[in-house]
Amino acid sequence: MTDMNDNNAAIPQQTPRKHALSSKVMQLFRSGSRSSRQVKSSSNAQPPSNINTNFSSASKSAKLGLHTPTSATTKVAPNPANPAAVSKSGMYMPDYYQSTSPSHSSSSASLNNHIDINTSKSSSAASLTSSVSALSLSPTSAVNTSSKSLSPKFSHHSNSNTVFTPAPTPTPSSVNSNVNKITNTNALNCGRFVVHKDGTHEHHLKNAKRQEKLSTMIKNMAGASKLRGEAKSAVPDIILDPRTTLKSTKNPPTLFAGFMKQVVDMDDKYPEGTPLSGAFNGSEKNMYMSGLNESKNSAQSTTSTKRDTQCFAEKYGRCQEVLGKGAFGVVRICQKKNVSSQDGNKSEKLYAVKEFKRRASESAEKYSKRLTSEFCISSSLHHTNIVTTLDLFQDAKGEYCEVMEYCAGGDLFTLVIAAGKLEYMEADCFFKQLIRGVVYMHEMGVCHRDLKPENLLLTHDGVLKITDFGNSECFKMAWEKNIHLSGGVCGSSPYIAPEEYIKEEFDPRPVDIWACGVIYMAMRTGRQLWSSAEKDDPFYMNYLKARKEKGGYEPIESLKRARCRNVIYSMLDPVPYRRINGKQILNSEWGREIKCCHNGHVLK
Numbered sequence: 023m024t025d026m027n028d029n030n031a032a033i034p035q036q037t038p039r040k041h042a043l044s045s046k047v048m049q050l051f052r053s054g055s056r057s058s059r060q061v062k063s064s065s066n067a068q069p070p071s072n073i074n075t076n077f078s079s080a081s082k083s084a085k086l087g088l089h090t091p092t093s094a095t096t097k098v099a100p101n102p103a104n105p106a107a108v109s110k111s112g113m114y115m116p117d118y119y120q121s122t123s124p125s126h127s128s129s130s131a132s133l134n135n136h137i138d139i140n141t142s143k144s145s146s147a148a149s150l151t152s153s154v155s156a157l158s159l160s161p162t163s164a165v166n167t168s169s170k171s172l173s174p175k176f177s178h179h180s181n182s183n184t185v186f187t188p189a190p191t192p193t194p195s196s197v198n199s200n201v202n203k204i205t206n207t208n209a210l211n212c213g214r215f216v217v218h219k220d221g222t223h224e225h226h227l228k229n230a231k232r233q234e235k236l237s238t239m240i241k242n243m244a245g246a247s248k249l250r251g252e253a254k255s256a257v258p259d260i261i262l263d264p265r266t267t268l269k270s271t272k273n274p275p276t277l278f279a280g281f282m283k284q285v286v287d288m289d290d291k292y293p294e295g296t297p298l299s300g301a302f303n304g305s306e307k308n309m310y311m312s313g314l315n316e317s318k319n320s321a322q323s324t325t326s327t328k329r330d331t332q333c334f335a336e337k338y339g340r341c342q343e344v345l346g347k348g349a350f351g352v353v354r355i356c357q358k359k360n361v362s363s364q365d366g367n368k369s370e371k372l373y374a375v376k377e378f379k380r381r382a383s384e385s386a387e388k389y390s391k392r393l394t395s396e397f398c399i400s401s402s403l404h405h406t407n408i409v410t411t412l413d414l415f416q417d418a419k420g421e422y423c424e425v426m427e428y429c430a431g432g433d434l435f436t437l438v439i440a441a442g443k444l445e446y447m448e449a450d451c452f453f454k455q456l457i458r459g460v461v462y463m464h465e466m467g468v469c470h471r472d473l474k475p476e477n478l479l480l481t482h483d484g485v486l487k488i489t490d491f492g493n494s495e496c497f498k499m500a501w502e503k504n505i506h507l508s509g510g511v512c513g514s515s516p517y518i519a520p521e522e523y524i525k526e527e528f529d530p531r532p533v534d535i536w537a538c539g540v541i542y543m544a545m546r547t548g549r550q551l552w553s554s555a556e557k558d559d560p561f562y563m564n565y566l567k568a569r570k571e572k573g574g575y576e577p578i579e580s581l582k583r584a585r586c587r588n589v590i591y592s593m594l595d596p597v598p599y600r601r602i603n604g605k606q607i608l609n610s611e612w613g614r615e616i617k618c619c620h621n622g623h624v625l626k
């Protein structure tokens with residue numbers, strides 16, 4: 023039996039190389055993605071229109087998709103008064119990255135104040151490395167998160183008088199019973215997630231199969247009268263009457279409800295068979311056929327740029343069916359045949375090609391800045407848990423397209439919807455990979471600002487990859503000591519951190535951590551925690567109240583394992599500077615005991 027405590031599990035060694043970044047690119051990083059900032063009304067849950075009416079002007083303009091003042095993004099955080107805030111490398115380590123949480127005697131609002139975690143300070147300071155000419159960079163200095171010297175102690179207090187006893191360290195027998203528990207789930211029966219007797223596991227993710235299941239679910243939901251009762255309970259109020267009934271519902275919206283809302287919305291906008299994010303809409307055959315038709319059409323229109331098309335086809339093969347649809351265009355699969363592999367055999371290689379459509383309201387300059395920012399940032403990041411961006415080219419219509427590695431397991435959003443919810447071993451594995459990717463990103467001086475299950479792709483063997491850097495920003499250059507604060511509200515409402523609504527400027531890193539906490543809860547419960555973390559959201563208000571009380575917040579309490587709950591409460595601390603950071607999560611008892619399959623690497 024393998025010990026569940028994986029003390030040696032450290033984040034993959036990544037080594038940032040310092041680059042001189044031209045002022046032009048800096049300018050793009052500072053303002054490019056900002057111009058596209060907006061809150062996407064959640065694809066998962068449509069907040070009722072009678073809420074979200076009382077927010078600051080900054081958040082208001084962001085919600086309306088308006089441009090947030092650039093000045094808000096360029097203000098530099100003040101120098102730390104505390105000399106301890108300067109790392110060994112001489113770089114400023116902001117408060118947020120200090121190893122100890124600020125102490126608060128008033129315990130009521132701060133569950134995470136009771137979590138004592140040592141964090142390695144030897145990691146290099148954040149450094150984004152990029153250049154205009156060479157957009158793909160290799161990191162060079164190691165991220166050191168040795169956990170040997172750590173002795174995390176959890177004592178989860180819901181208030182100053184109450185102490186929750188932490189869950190015991192798993193013993194072989196407790197691991198066994200957990201394994202048995204997992205073994206009994208449908209997840210295992212359908213072969214998606216297999217747990218071995220030694221406690222290790224494997225993922226077998228097939229997006230195409232999942233799409234079929236989702237199509238059937240949608241058909242049943244929409245058509246079969248015998249399922250209507252179930253449909254009503256599974257899609258509470260969101261579809262029925264979002265404005266009047268959310269406040270009276272007991273549970274927050276399910277991810278499936280949001281998915282159905284997408285279907286309903288899409289039906290109005292697009293013809294039948296147009297895939298949404300996750301390419302669920304229509305049978306696989308229909309998707310493929312429509313993809314072929316689209317390829318034919320695009321082939322006809324590309325005759326004027328035959329040379330470019332040939333060049334692209336030589337490198338990446340022909341574009342085929344549509345994989346998914348996002349806010350800015352479709353993502354297609356490309357198949358390159360006869361690629362020589364290391365063993366001398368010929369095989370095929372698949373790529374994903376993402377279109378960047380220009381919005382009607384978007385100026386050419388803004389469009390160019392948006393896509394350059396996304397491409398510059400994503401192609402500068404090299405990590406197992408971040409999708410590899412390979413190329414940027416212009417198609418026959420003059421639209422820019424980004425070439426990425428193809429992730430055959432689809433996205434986490436559709437996985438959770440198809441599964442209902444994930445068992446803890448599967449969710450934990452994805453969670454740890456997500457945090458590893460976030461830690462690396464933050465080390466590189468980049469924050470994502472739109473983390474959600476739709477933007478987390480999966481390989482067939484369960485490697486999670488963060489994608490969609492359209493809202494990301496660089497908060498610190500390699501040569502800078504101070505971080506740049508962010509401003510404005512962006513992302514999808516259920517995942518947006520509360521400070522985005524109430525503060526003009528904030529550290530963007532805790533914002534990513536907050537989103538990861540919400541994502542974990544979405545995986546485990548199949549529901550959103552709330553529509554948005556604002557005062558007029560009844561679920562969020564309940565959460566704020568309940569986290570101070572003895573019983574805690576029911577959806578988080580339902581996680582059962584105290585060490586997991588403690589970390590989630592700390593990730594969802596409404597006070598950003600108290601929020602746990604990525605390294606602390608990995609070094610927590612829970613973080614260290616999570617076993618990732620193949621240590622989060624793709625199987626060869």
Ligand SMILES: Nc1ncnc2c1ncn2[C@@H]1O[C@H](COP(=O)(O)OP(=O)(O)OP(=O)(O)O)[C@@H](O)[C@H]1O
Pocket residue numbers: 298299300301345346347348349350351353374376409426427428429430432433476477479489490492
């Ligand atoms: N590399 C990839 N491999 C496989 N599928 C992909 C890949 N990239 C994207 N997809 C699919 O396409 C969908 C849309 O992609 P993406 O989120 O990047 O588009 P977007 O226009 O930026 O969307 P949005 O801004 O609305 O989040 C994803 O949810 C996923 O299902």
